[in-house]
Amino acid sequence: MTNVKSIRPKRVLQKAGIHAILLAGAVIMVLPLFWMITTSLKEMWEVFTPEMQWLPEAPVWRNYADAWMYAPFGRYYFNTVFVSISVVALQLIICGLAAYALSRLQFPGRDLVFLGVLGTMMLPGTLMTVPSYLILHWLKWIDTYYALIVPSVFNAFGIFLLRQFFMTIPRELDDAAIIDGCSRMGILWRILLPLSKAAFATVGIFTFMGQWNSYIWPLIVTNSEEMRMISVGISMFKDQFVTQWTLMMAASTTATLPLLIVFLFAQRFFIEGITLTGLKG
Numbered sequence: 001m002t003n004v005k006s007i008r009p010k011r012v013l014q015k016a017g018i019h020a021i022l023l024a025g026a027v028i029m030v031l032p033l034f035w036m037i038t039t040s041l042k043e044m045w046e047v048f049t050p051e052m053q054w055l056p057e058a059p060v061w062r063n064y065a066d067a068w069m070y071a072p073f074g075r076y077y078f079n080t081v082f083v084s085i086s087v088v089a090l091q092l093i094i095c096g097l098a099a100y101a102l103s104r105l106q107f108p109g110r111d112l113v114f115l116g117v118l119g120t121m122m123l124p125g126t127l128m129t130v131p132s133y134l135i136l137h138w139l140k141w142i143d144t145y146y147a148l149i150v151p152s153v154f155n156a157f158g159i160f161l162l163r164q165f166f167m168t169i170p171r172e173l174d175d176a177a178i179i180d181g182c183s184r185m186g187i188l189w190r191i192l193l194p195l196s197k198a199a200f201a202t203v204g205i206f207t208f209m210g211q212w213n214s215y216i217w218p219l220i221v222t223n224s225e226e227m228r229m230i231s232v233g234i235s236m237f238k239d240q241f242v243t244q245w246t247l248m249m250a251a252s253t254t255a256t257l258p259l260l261i262v263f264l265f266a267q268r269f270f271i272e273g274i275t276l277t278g279l280k281g
Helices: 003-040 062-070 075-102 110-120 125-138 144-154 156-167 170-179 186-196 198-214 215-220 231-236 245-277
Strands: none
Touching: 003 245, 062 075, 062 231, 062 245, 075 110, 075 144, 075 156, 075 186, 075 231, 075 245, 110 125, 125 144, 125 215, 144 215, 170 186, 170 215, 170 231, 186 198, 198 215, 198 231, 215 231, 231 245
C-alpha cells in the first residue's frame, strides 16, 4: 500500500509537468496570432511605442475597412479561393487514381514507379522553380490561372498518404465486389473512397492550406494586379519608405480566418486520417 501511495503523487507531478510544458508551447504558438489581431486594432503610433503595448487603447475597427479599400482584396480573395479549391479538387482526383493504381493494380515496374514518386519528395521545391517557369513561359501561361493551378495538381505526399491508407483496406472487399460484377473504377468509387474519407480530407486540408499560404510561386508567375493572390496582395502594404503595419495585420487577420474555419470544421477527419494511415507495404 505504501508503494502505491508513493507512486500516485509522482504520476500526478509527471502529468502536471507534461501539461505545463504543453501549455507553455501552446502559449508560444498562439502569441504571434494574438499580437497580429491586437496590432490590427491599433493606431499607427501605438505600434512604435517604446514600451511593449499588448492591447490598443481603443480598438480601431476602421483598419479593416481601410485595408480592404487600400487594394482590390475582393479580387485577391476570389483568385485565392478559386485557385485553392481547383487545386484541391484536381489533386484529390489525380492522387486518388495514382494511389489506387499503386496499391491495388499489379503491373510491371509498379514498385519502381512508387519509388520514383517518393524520390520527388526528396527534391526541394525551389529546385524546380526555374524549369517550371520556363515551361509555363513556353506555353504562354504566365499570368494566367493555368500557371497557378496546373503545376500544383501533382502531390507526391498525397499519393503516398492515400496509397498507404488503401493498403490497410482488406483486398477481400475488392474480390467480393468483382464477383458481384463491379468494375475497377467501381471498386474505387463504391468501396475505397467511402472508407478513405479521412485520408482524402487530410490531403485536402494540407493542399488547401499550402495553396492559401503560397507566396513565392504566385509572385513569380503573376504580373498583373488582377491575378494576384492574397498572400502577394498583403505585401502591397510595404513600400520603400514606410510599412502600414496596422493595415497589414488587418489584412493578415482576414486572410487567416478561412484557414481557421476550414481546420475547425475538418479537424476530426484530419486527426483520424493521420492516426489511421498505416505503414503497410
